[in-house]
Amino acid sequence: MESLENRLHRCAINTATLGHREPLDVTLDRIARAGFGGVAPWRHEVEAIGASAVARQLRALQLTVSGYCRSTYLTGATNAERRASIDNNIKALHDAAEVDARCFVMVVGGVSAGSRDLAGARTQVEEGIAQLLAEARKLRIALAIEPLHPMYAADRSVVNTIGQALALCEAIAPDDPSILGIAIDIYHCWWDPLLSESIVDAGRARRILAYHVSDWLADTKDMLMDRGMMGDGVVDLKHFRHRMEEAGYDGMVEVELFSRDRWWKVQPDELLSVCAQRLQLVC
Incomplete structure (x- = not known):
């Protein structure tokens, strides 16, 4: 495994890291000036400026879009809700194609409000992803299922391990790893006793599309907004990057850091500098 020292062109910043x-145009300029090779923008930022304008700026700055964040939840209490989600995600796929994203990140949704049907929610997720495949193929945008920590199963994602995500990929698109794969966020997956084996399995299946890093604080105060630098x-971040690269992943290392009360209060250029230092030292 090569060090990331002096290799920030292999690293990306998810724009949520800057709060x-x-x-977005200001954020993209900052990220490029700081020496990073990639960025993962969020839909509301792109929509505020327009995907065409964002694409022009990305090309001018020579920034790779490591991922486009993120899907509307696929779970819902009614058929109408789920259909609206599919339509919304198809619109986002077109913007992802416009900015030439390497993947469209899928955060799939939790158990519907008022429901206790976990298995049913997972069925809705499988059906929803399957409905997006034709448009994804047409646009040549890969869908990347992101497993979330099980603490989010109720409200954000009923896909909680790489193993689950891989099983979905194989069930929905068994012969097409180029169009359906996995975004591995170490914040969500570090605890999994089968993580190393699952990374190997996902790599063997050629399903790893993205790799996100932050850290899990032992005294975390908020399950969403208190990720660690x-x-x-x-988390042993060098160990897990080694596992990822052994499994064949050669894409970007993307920092995705939600930190409302700590890092989002730091001046953006200073925050990017710390990200650069930590990527090169501990990742």
């Missing part, structure tokens, strides 16, 4: 405090928590 969505500035317009790389090196401040308990």
